[in-house]
Amino acid sequence: MNDLFLFLPETLLLLTTLIFFGLIFVPCAKVGANDYSPLHFPISMMLALLVLAGSLAALSANGSLFGGCYQADSLSQIFKAAIALGF
Numbered sequence: 001m002n003d004l005f006l007f008l009p010e011t012l013l014l015l016t017t018l019i020f021f022g023l024i025f026v027p028c029a030k031v032g033a034n035d036y037s038p039l040h041f042p043i044s045m046m047l048a049l050l051v052l053a054g055s056l057a058a059l060s061a062n063g064s065l066f067g068g069c070y071q072a073d074s075l076s077q078i079f080k081a082a083i084a085l086g087f
């Protein structure tokens with residue numbers, strides 16, 4: 001198994017976080033006391049599904065990275081998928 005595939009859920013979560021940070025700077029429409037952009041919700045749902053798909057794809061990955069400092073087993077992958085689901 002490719003070593004980078006073990007790190008897929010964390011990589012996708014990092015990229016999603018950076019995209020969310022970038023969305024802060026998207027101009028928003030003012031409606032009363034609420035600031036919103038009509039793109040924020042669909043983009044966030046799409047990215048959440050991407051992280052969930054990556055977590056589920058890496059569910060059966062086992063191995064270690066960085067000289068054994070990072071261990072990926074079935075239990076840790078299940079927890080990553082559960083976090084991606086929003087639990």
